[in-house]
Amino acid sequence: MTVTEADDLVPLVLRAQRGDAMAMSELLSVLAPYAARVCGPIALADGADAAQETLIAVFRNLRSLQDPAACRGWVRAIAVRESVRLAKRSARSTPVESLEHLPSRADVEQAADIHDVLARLSPEHRAVIVLRDLEGLDEVRAAALLSVPVGTVKSRLHRARDTFRKAWSA
Amino acid sequence: MKPSWPVAEFDQVRRLRALAAGVSGAAVAERTVPESFDRVWEIVADLEHELGAFEPDMRTIRLRRGPDGALLADARGRLGLRARFRVELEPGWLWMQSRFLMIGVAAVPAPGGTLVAATGGFRIPGRAALFPLAVRHANARALRRLAARVEDRG
The missing domain is CATH 1.10.1740.10 (RNA polymerase sigma factor, region 2, helix turn helix motif)
Structure with a gap:
């Protein structure tokens, strides 16, 4: 749906x-x-x-x-x-103030255990991922729905991906 | 590989709580009956023989299929009043509505037996609203009768 x-x-x-x-x-x-x-x-x-x-x-x-x-x-x-x-x-979970450290769609789709990936993230991060990867919203709309600032999300994704991968492979 | 996303559980009792929230004046009574789900639901689902045992406003009830395949119930109350219900009946779920009555029962296996929830009462015709007269007490009483009936059938 x-x-x-x-x-x-x-x-x-x-x-x-x-x-x-x-x-x-x-x-x-x-x-x-x-x-x-x-x-x-x-x-x-x-x-x-x-x-x-x-x-x-x-x-x-x-x-x-x-x-x-x-x-x-x-x-x-x-x-x-x-x-x-x-x-x-x-x-x-630990509260976060920004949407940094958001794993990419590819990271999520390649994860062997998505529950484990999600459990490493804050609820706000999980919400953005669900809205983006499951519901097909772009990050701007997803963040708007969450009332979270998202202006820097896209530029931070590369860095976030690295951070996520480090955490994932640790 | 497509990830398998976690999906939240949403059982029949939670479903009844949610639906009752949309019915003005409704209250949900809940009780754990110390019997298996199958035994409890066998009685709830046997509407023609058992509904009157725990819903005292019902004297007789006859089920039939409507022209569109929907399940209907022709009921007669204690005071001789007749009512025609539309009925949803599936494992753990009973939802009935007539012009003047609404009845909902849900059940799920739970520690110690079966968690049963009931809601309903006299409906304000044409509205998702009940006359708020002792509905909580009436539903709790219906569940007490159901628990006693399950025990009787032993």
């Missing part, structure tokens, strides 16, 4: 927004695997809680979603926010 598949949920979202609980259930069965896919790599051990909190927020606020065609992007933003929040709260 990608950001380009935007409109197919519109009739279902509209029915759910009108209070049809069967449509809500059907919508949940579509959105739950998507939320689980976004939350898993960012929240790691907190993934189940992050997916649950995401979908609770989604259904609690479904009527406030003004553009049903934007449903998946809306869910994605909530999923990223909840995943980062829960992962940071669990104190299993």
